[in-house]
Amino acid sequence: MALPVVQSATNAFAVLQDGRVRTAGYGWGDDSSAVTAQLQDGVSEIAATPYAFAAIKTDGSVVAWGHPSLGGDCRSLPLLRRVRCLKSNQCAFAAIMMDGSLGAFGHAQWGGTSPVVDVAIQGRIKAIQATSSAFAAILANRSIVTWGRPDFGGDIEYLRHTLYDVVCLSATSNRFAALRSDKELICWGTVNSCWQIEDVVSVKSGQRFFLVVHSDGEVSLVP
Structure with missing residues (x-):
């Protein structure tokens, strides 16, 4: 059994172990019930803002939960399908895709809208x-x-x-x-x-x- 990887929001925790994510605590991010099925297996990495979590799966897709305006919702970005890594700040996530392109989600003023890179x-x-x-x-x-x-x-x-x-x-x-x-x-x-x-x-x-x-x-x- 692999050692657990823990990420924390302000009052919530996400624990990644053997491809599965469990959440605990209270406040934004503690309740992952809306995406539970997607977090049962195949998760390779998790990241957090103080208000939300995001997980990269082995197929490169991203699952997010928590405050929907502060990084907890990435459904508006259908291109987040081949993500290599995630970086977070206080209210947003930024992603590097497998092809080297850029994506972001969360609060727009905090970087949740990425620039166009040719x-x-x-x-x-x-x-x-x-x-x-x-x-x-x-x-x-x-x-x-x-x-x-x-x-x-x-x-x-x-x-x-x-x-x-x-x-x-x-x-x-x-x-x-x-x-x-x-x-x-x-x-x-x-x-x-x-x-x-x-x-x-x-x-x-x-x-x-x-x-x-x-x-x-x-x-x-x-x-």
């Missing part, structure tokens, strides 16, 4: 990161696309010219950081705010700060 031109989505209210993704051409609340990193129009050749993307609860191949780190969050830090070789994220390692071995914290 896979043929920009390449496939490689990875997604999330602040509490926005998403950012690296594309195969090493550019960045963002969506969600502008004051949590969802708007990059004012700094798009700096976000090229990105090799690593990180996120705290309210800011994103993109590391370029030339060792320049670009950080952004609130509207029209941007920090550029040179000579960076590594970056890790916590809840409120980035831990930045420079090529000379120096370490600094960036809020």
